[in-house]
Amino acid sequence: MATGMPECSPAMLVAAGLAVLAICSYLATIVVRHGAAGAQRYPPVVGTVFHQVYHLRRLHDYFTDLFREHATFRLLAPGGRRQIYTSDTAVVEHILRTNFANYEKGASNYDKMGDLFGDGIFAVDGDKWKQQRKIASYDFSTRALRDFSGGVFNRNAAKLAHIVAGNAAAKQPMDFQALLMKATMDSIFTIAFGVDLGTLSGSDEGSRFAAAFDDASEFILLRYVDAFWKVSRFLNVGAEAALRHRIKVVDEFVYKCIRARADEMSDGSKAHGVEG
Known part of the structure; x- marks a missing residue:
């Protein structure tokens, strides 16, 4: 019974298979390279902000344990936001001295801290x-x-x-x-x-x-x-x-x-x- 599709020779099947394999290998290489670059550029994610609630009564000990594993790390927050924590002196110097103007506290922090600190140096930009x-x-x-x-x-x-x-x-x-x-x-x-x-x-x-x-x-x-x-x-x-x-x-x-x-x-x- 005719199907309207041309028959494929074994050579064509092999060539098609090799092409698919080559494309998959290329895509896999890109993903691996991108992942490696991302791992080098971004600190690791070690948890969420809700872990802070769970460890609230031992919060300092909780962060000390995390810093023993990573000098800088991220916690995921609702809304796709991330919080970055660091004990790396080079990073601290970069934030507080070298490029301080780039790291504002922002409206969100002011909104949360303003009731206690007002327009003091700890809450404003x-x-x-x-x-x-x-x-x-x-x-x-x-x-x-x-x-x-x-x-x-x-x-x-x-x-x-x-x-x-x-x-x-x-x-x-x-x-x-x-x-x-x-x-x-x-x-x-x-x-x-x-x-x-x-x-x-x-x-x-x-x-x-x-x-x-x-x-x-x-x-x-x-x-x-x-x-x-x-x-x-x-x-x-x-x-x-x-x-x-x-x-x-x-x-x-x-x-x-x-x-x-x-x-x-x-x-x-x-x-x-x-x-x-």
Whole structure:
């Protein structure tokens, strides 16, 4: 029965098979080369942002484990986005120094951090960042302030060492991370506002502020893995309700310190004017 198709000789079949094999080999070579180039260019994907939620209570340990395997890696996020993490000093220098202008925090980060950090240097880009950076560099470039800062850190380091030594001698357990946090907060606040929080000494007001700021930072972090945080903020429920309360505590304490400092400077100016 005629089929209307020409008969194929064995030679033609062999030639066609070789052609198909050649094409497949060529395509496979391209795929392999592209994959190799991609592997060299892009850091490996080691998980998703949801792994951060799962490991939230041991987040630092989780990332430490990942960094032991890869100096730089990616986590996949909803919407086809990717987060890149690095401990490579060359990459850090490239981002923060060599090509800093190319790595903005962006509107998304500002949206998440703005409630706590406002228009501070940690949350803004562009002209606002330049203004904040200029103020900070001016303050910390003076020799007097550098000497003052060194003295503050040294005093609080001595306090910390005394507390640790006392607990060790008494064989008492201690939360060393919390102690380091208190020493850092006491130092930074003294340098920035001229006020000693006294968290290492057990100050109730200072400890309340430090705890509120620590909690608020954690709630801000949750926004990066909670796709519905804006809904929670609008309804004022869950972590967003707690965040609002913590920010209120932080704001009240900070503005109280600012007003006290402003009054102190005003009184000093008046006294100087009277003496003059």
